[in-house]
Amino acid sequence: MVGPDFSERLANLLSADGGRLAEAWVERVSTSLRNRMSTVELDRELRELYDALVEALRRGAGGVHDENFSEVRALLTEISRNRARQGFTPGETAVSVFALKEVLEPGLTSGSSADIGAYLRLSRLLDEFGLFTMEAYSQTREEIISAQAEQLLELSTPVVKIWDGVIAVPLVGTLDSARTQVVMEKLLQALVDTGSEQAIIDITGVPAVDTQVAQHLLKTIVAARLMGAECTVSGIRPQIAQTIVALGIEFGDIVTKASLADALRHALGRTGASVVAKAGERR
Amino acid sequence: MTGTLVPEGGTTRQPIERNDDVVRVRHLVRALALQCRLSLVDQTKLVTAASELARNTLVYGGGGSVSAGLVTRGGRTGVAASFEDSGPGIPDIDLALTDGWTSGGGLGLGLSGARRLVDEFHLETEVGRGTTVSVVKWAR
């Protein structure tokens, strides 16, 4: 905690030479960010923070979570969030706070012992603010990452038209119910959009199929049928096949093929087209 | 099925409170299965059983947790996992373990299927208090 007398002294220390100190701070941070941020923006950001800090100290603020520091915290949060979004590292983010300590240091040699005491308190306070910055930063990163995971959910399940009248969905990775649902909806929509009557669902890249994933699959296949389309499931690897059997899931009359190529051959046969190997290429 | 299970190298406990926790349970169990050197088929069976039980914990048990780790007994090593909730419990165990029976909208094959996928299966339940399902898969 910073006592009232200390915080008053600190406020005086910071504002006495205010213009120059803030300037040196901006310069130092700018260098550490290797000019990847516009100086104008940085200047605005840090001066605002500086003023808020001085103001809070003048009002006699205690620890980081003190009421009087709410403005400082809000600004720090905003800075951290911006840095996280702009792709700066946590270190580069925290340096915005820690650099102020370095800027204040030279003034210490000429300072009184009371000033040094005040500096040490401020130093501790800035450490806390540094940590606060890191927390805000990582929270934003987490938000960004989960947003990306959602986008990936969309992206990583492409429904592709592989032939006239044939679409395919290669499923890759862990299938949670949300993802299976997304894929299956996309598949049904793609049948309509491409006017296809054959769909291939390839599960070569899926490590496990549980009853919920199977149920999504089965429902989609039935829905596709109602739309006049046929689905073929390909790429059921031995360990998946054995697990499905042990679970007791029945695929009924659903067509399954070992590989995507087999499934395509089958699908083409159903659409009326056929694949004929040229004599010279036959192995 | 005799003798006591001896924990080997600690137990990991994970919450099962949200949909993506089920995925995390699968990853945890997969990692243990690899550590235990289960065959690919056995890994897949165990991971799938864990997926079923974790989802039941979430959907029917209203959330809970899993504790999983390696165990030994009589020189064999295996993976043990225990799924625990303090939900409504299962009033009729035989019915719940009947293939195709579901009180929800599932396939009704999770509980009975999971039992077939593992080597040991214990179900403890009390209406109004909760359910614990413990399974073990031994390395061959």
Ligand SMILES: Nc1ncnc2c1ncn2[C@@H]1O[C@H](COP(=O)(O)OP(=O)(O)O)[C@@H](O)[C@H]1O
């Ligand atoms: N942890 C649990 N708590 C309460 N009831 C459960 C639990 N696990 C399973 N059940 C009951 O057993 C039934 C069968 O489960 P399961 O075989 O997994 O089928 P499904 O999940 O498709 O309903 C469930 O519908 C539910 O009524």
Ligand SMILES: [Mg+2]
């Ligand atoms: Mg179930």
